[in-house]
Amino acid sequence: MKGNEALAEAAILAGCDGYFGYPITPQSEIMEYLMAEQPMHRTGMVVLQAESEIASINMVYGGAGAGKRVMTSSSSPGISLMQEGISYLAGAELPCVIVNVVRGGPGLGTIQPAQSDYFQSVKGGGHGDYKMITLAPFSVQEMADFVALGFDLAFKYRIPVMILSDGAIGQMMEKVVLPVQRPRWTEQEIREMSPWATVGRTKDRHNNIITSLNLKSDVQEEHNRQLQAKYKTIIENEVRYEESYCEDAEVILIAYGTSARICQKAVDIARHQGIKLGLLRPISLFPFPEAALIKYAEKVKGFLSVEMSAGQMVEDIRLVVEGKTKVAHYGRMGGIVPTTDEIIENVKNLIN
Amino acid sequence: MSFETHKFNSHIAVPENLVYAKTPLMNDKPLSYCPGCGHGTIHRLIMETVEELDILEDTIGIAPVGCSVLAYEFMGTDVQQAAHGRACALATGISRLYPDKYVFTYQGDGDLAAIGTAETIHACNRGENIVIIFVNNGIYGMTGGQMAPTTLPGMKTSTSPFGREQKDAGYPLKMTELVAHLPGTYYVTRQSVHTPVNVRKAKKAIKKAFELTRHKKGVSFVELVSNCNSGWKMTPVDANKWMEENMFPFYPLGDIKVPSK
Ligand SMILES: Cc1ncc(C[n+]2csc(CCOP(=O)(O)OP(=O)(O)O)c2C)c(N)n1
Ligand code: SF4
Numbered sequence: 001m002k003g004n005e006a007l008a009e010a011a012i013l014a015g016c017d018g019y020f021g022y023p024i025t026p027q028s029e030i031m032e033y034l035m036a037e038q039p040m041h042r043t044g045m046v047v048l049q050a051e052s053e054i055a056s057i058n059m060v061y062g063g064a065g066a067g068k069r070v071m072t073s074s075s076s077p078g079i080s081l082m083q084e085g086i087s088y089l090a091g092a093e094l095p096c097v098i099v100n101v102v103r104g105g106p107g108l109g110t111i112q113p114a115q116s117d118y119f120q121s122v123k124g125g126g127h128g129d130y131k132m133i134t135l136a137p138f139s140v141q142e143m144a145d146f147v148a149l150g151f152d153l154a155f156k157y158r159i160p161v162m163i164l165s166d167g168a169i170g171q172m173m174e175k176v177v178l179p180v181q182r183p184r185w186t187e188q189e190i191r192e193m194s195p196w197a198t199v200g201r202t203k204d205r206h207n208n209i210i211t212s213l214n215l216k217s218d219v220q221e222e223h224n225r226q227l228q229a230k231y232k233t234i235i236e237n238e239v240r241y242e243e244s245y246c247e248d249a250e251v252i253l254i255a256y257g258t259s260a261r262i263c264q265k266a267v268d269i270a271r272h273q274g275i276k277l278g279l280l281r282p283i284s285l286f287p288f289p290e291a292a293l294i295k296y297a298e299k300v301k302g303f304l305s306v307e308m309s310a311g312q313m314v315e316d317i318r319l320v321v322e323g324k325t326k327v328a329h330y331g332r333m334g335g336i337v338p339t340t341d342e343i344i345e346n347v348k349n350l351i352n
Numbered sequence: 353m354s355f356e357t358h359k360f361n362s363h364i365a366v367p368e369n370l371v372y373a374k375t376p377l378m379n380d381k382p383l384s385y386c387p388g389c390g391h392g393t394i395h396r397l398i399m400e401t402v403e404e405l406d407i408l409e410d411t412i413g414i415a416p417v418g419c420s421v422l423a424y425e426f427m428g429t430d431v432q433q434a435a436h437g438r439a440c441a442l443a444t445g446i447s448r449l450y451p452d453k454y455v456f457t458y459q460g461d462g463d464l465a466a467i468g469t470a471e472t473i474h475a476c477n478r479g480e481n482i483v484i485i486f487v488n489n490g491i492y493g494m495t496g497g498q499m500a501p502t503t504l505p506g507m508k509t510s511t512s513p514f515g516r517e518q519k520d521a522g523y524p525l526k527m528t529e530l531v532a533h534l535p536g537t538y539y540v541t542r543q544s545v546h547t548p549v550n551v552r553k554a555k556k557a558i559k560k561a562f563e564l565t566r567h568k569k570g571v572s573f574v575e576l577v578s579n580c581n582s583g584w585k586m587t588p589v590d591a592n593k594w595m596e597e598n599m600f601p602f603y604p605l606g607d608i609k610v611p612s613k
Binding site: 017018020046048050051052054055056058059060061062063065066068070084085088092187198199200201202203207208209210211212213 | 379408409410411412414415421422424427428429430431432433434435438441442443444445446448449450453470471474
């Protein structure tokens with residue numbers, strides 16, 4: 001299956017209640033697949049083509065505020081349009097899944113794959129102090145797996161979850177093992193599990209309100225503190241990463257998504273050449289695998305951040321490493337994917 | 353039941369003499385609106401409707417950004433507060449996922465007819481099964497009286513200090529007539545709440561709007577031409593008079609589209 005299609009099918013299987021989106025390359029297959037599949041007849045899932053990404057994200061807000069499992073997907077320019085809505089979702093602490101199949105920018109940029117929306121995803125993107133859990137799939141399998149995981153995390157912490165993919169993973173064909181069908185929640189289950197949701201007021205409770213507004217400064221500051229405390233809990237509990245050949249490595253590549261796939265190859269080739277190269281692949285970009293980086297920072301000659309961007313994640317690596325080892329960056333842009341030769345060349349430069 | 357019924361402290365206010373009682377669905381909180389403003393009355397009419405139709409368990413409201421941003425403090429229904437202009441998108445999301453619920457938006461003219469024009473038109477055009485309550489006071493109340501798309505020609509506001517000039521600022525937008533043209537709207541009407549007679553008519557219209565969503569034939573759209581005495585810089589009495597003389601000729605009251613039997 002194609003990455004985008006696997007994600008779409010996984011959404012139906014995850015018991016998703018509603019998908020709201022607007023077409024944009026390279027992720028239009030997600031909505032196309034859903035429309036063709038008619039999940040209304042399979043699970044009762046709603047699929048709606050909105051008039052814009054602004055509308056999509058606000059439909060998601062409405063559905064999320066009413067306790068439903070809802071999602072949207074887009075690519076970079078569309079995700080930029082959603083930022084106000086994402087900030088509101090974070091402020092009102094609403095769970096949802098947002099998929100960004102990244103293409104190169106700035107502006108209309110290119111429809112080719114890129115990883116240049118890292119900052120936008122892990123630093124907030126919209127206004128105000130907030131974070132989203134950000135998951136970076138590097139295979140079609142993970143495109144499928146991260147939908148249910150995303151919903152679980154979103155509801156566990158009442159937070160928007162971003163699946164940060166890229167055009168290459170979205171368009172790639174691979175074998176995939178699909179999960180079993182999860183049931184959609186009934187209204188009664190939603191009332192019990194999400195007592196905060198605006199499903200309609202029953203006589204035994206006060207009215208539920210979904211809002212991000214606090215007119216009093218001290219109340220807003222307290223709300224900000226609670227959000228930060230939540231993010232800290234997430235940092236403590238939800239770091240996900242994968243490492244290979246790191247134990248004895250002289251240099252460790254840090255890469256996620258498509259870059260990580262190429263880095264895997266580069267590690268194999270380098271090892272054959274006698275270079276002790278390892279790979280640490282962050283799966284969650286927020287929370288970032290800080291402890292793992294610190295552990296290896298004392299042992300290696302350096303880290304090389306390989307990204308399809310001008311260098312964004314590298315800044316976070318430097319912040320974590322605090323000068324304990326060399327941190328270099330190698331990146332390509334405009335939809336160009338780094339080659340294994342280029343990566344190994346940069347590793348050699350780092351060692352010397 | 354956790355609703356508090358109205359507390360009467362006068363000996364005259366005994367049940368036998370009762371001619372009017374506040375619906376328990378209006379929360380017991382002082383309204384944040386300027387004295388004489390129409391928002392409070394319109395809130396009450398919606399809550400009375402929900403109470404009379406006995407649909408509290410199935411009603412979800414959407415508050416806008418505007419003076420009525422705090423509508424959820426006063427209305428006793430479940431309420432979501434939307435980003436500026438996006439109420440119809442929220443309502444679409446909820447209504448699609450809960451097709452049997454009563455979902456209403458409550459929006460000012462800046463919210464519905466400027467920043468939220470696209471969301472409004474498209475929700476109406478898709479024929480969403482929602483009630484849209486549109487409070488048109490011809491001005492941006494919350495941000496201090498700037499020009500709105502509905503501001504009348506020649507009308508002075510803080511961003512049209514010499515009066516709205518059509519050559520610069522274009523024409524006042526008649527959103528209600530505009531959406532009435534769309535096949536996705538089922539019931540479209542324009543009312544006001546500046547006299548007791550008009551309040552009764554507006555109440556009838558709002559109630560009808562909620563009832564008609566049971567047919568699932570599309571949007572019920574109720575515009576309420578209202579005053580903004582602070583923004584217009586008039587006393588409430590003068591504002592109502594000015595509204596009758598200037599707003600109603602341009603925004604005539606009455607039904608614009610009613611479902612055929
Ligand atoms: C994105 C965004 N832009 C601007 C504002 C500022 N703002 C708040 S309320 C408002 C106008 C509200 O006017 P209207 O909808 O007519 O409601 P009223 O206050 O008159 O009831 C504006 C421009 C905002 N909150 N968000
Ligand atoms: S500013 Fe205008 S719209 Fe706002 S509460 Fe006062 S009178 Fe009403």
